[in-house]
Amino acid sequence: MFQRIFLTALIAGTIAGLFTxxxxxxxxxxxxxxxxxxEAGEPHGGDAGADRTEEWQPRAGLERAAYTALADILAGVGFAFLLTGAIALASMRGYVVNAQRGILWGAAGFTIFALAPALGxxxxxxxxxxxxxxxxxxxxxxxxxxxxxxxxxxxxxxxLVYRVIGAGVLVLPYVIGAPKAPEMVGKVPAGLVAxxxxxSLAAGCMFWLLLGALSGWLFHRLGRA
Incomplete structure (x- = not known):
């Protein structure tokens, strides 16, 4: 079972990461x-800008693309292990997951790790x-x-009682509220931010749907091998 999970996560995560x-x-x-x-055009005011320590960032162009690809692959494999582990637990309870059902699992992953946090x-x-x-x-x-x-x-x-509790748990983070940014005006246009x-959400959605489909298909196929 572990080898099946490992191969599924490694292959599916790498492909989905490269695609993303x-x-x-x-x-x-x-x-x-x-x-x-x-951002570079924002004034920092007097000596404050001189004392400010700049965080390292990859240079624009090939270097940024390479680091982005590496980060996406590592994230893809990591999330694939979580998703495949959940699929494996479901399969142990008799729930068959293939490519089609894997898309649903991917949609759940997108909701959990991207859409829900993005609402706040x-x-x-x-x-x-x-x-x-x-x-x-x-x-x-x-x-x-x-x-x-x-x-x-x-x-x-x-x-029904569990479903009602589940609905309550879903809205709890928004009742508490997300941390607020300081009231400062940036120079990035609102249109660019939107x-x-x-x-970002579209890319995340495509990543999770592809990851779910690949994970479901590979896990199902390796189980038949």
Whole structure:
């Protein structure tokens, strides 16, 4: 079983990661480059800018594309292990997952790890003010966990009470509220920010649907081998 999970996650994650890297190279990286132009034009005021320590970032062009591809592949394999592990647990309970059903699992993954967190913390290009990193990470993890638990309670148990509890768990992160960014005005146009959000979510959706289909197909096929 472990070998089956490992091969499925490695192959599906690599393919989905490479696909996403291509999508980002064509659609998202150009938006990041545009946002950085606006970010570079923001004044830092007096000596504050001189004392500011710049975080390392890959240079635009081939270097950025290479690092993006590597990060996407690693993320793809990591998420593929989570998805394939869940598929394996479901298969042990008699639930057959193939490519078609894998797409549904991929849609669930997109909802858990991308769509639900984005409702409170939408993707943002460079130059857009955001809340503290630790606060965003905590809320993101809590929202993903709550969404996974809520969907699980809605889909798998047959008793209505569990589904009601699941619905309550789904909305809990938004009742608490996402961390707010400081009230500062950035120079990145609102249209560019909106375009970045849509492009990021679209890329994430394509990644998860492809990952789900590949994981379901490979896991099912390796089980028959």
């Amino acid at each position: 890297a291509g999508v980002q190279r064509i659609r998202i990286i150009p938006l990041i480059d545009q946002a950085e132009v606006y 913390l939408p993707p943002a290009p460079p130059g857009v003010e955001a809340a503290e990193l630790v606060q965003r990470q905590v809320w993101w993890i809590a929202t993903a966990a709550a969404t996974a638990l809520g969907l699980g309670l809605i889909v798998f148990p047959r008793r 375009e970045f959000v849509v492009a």
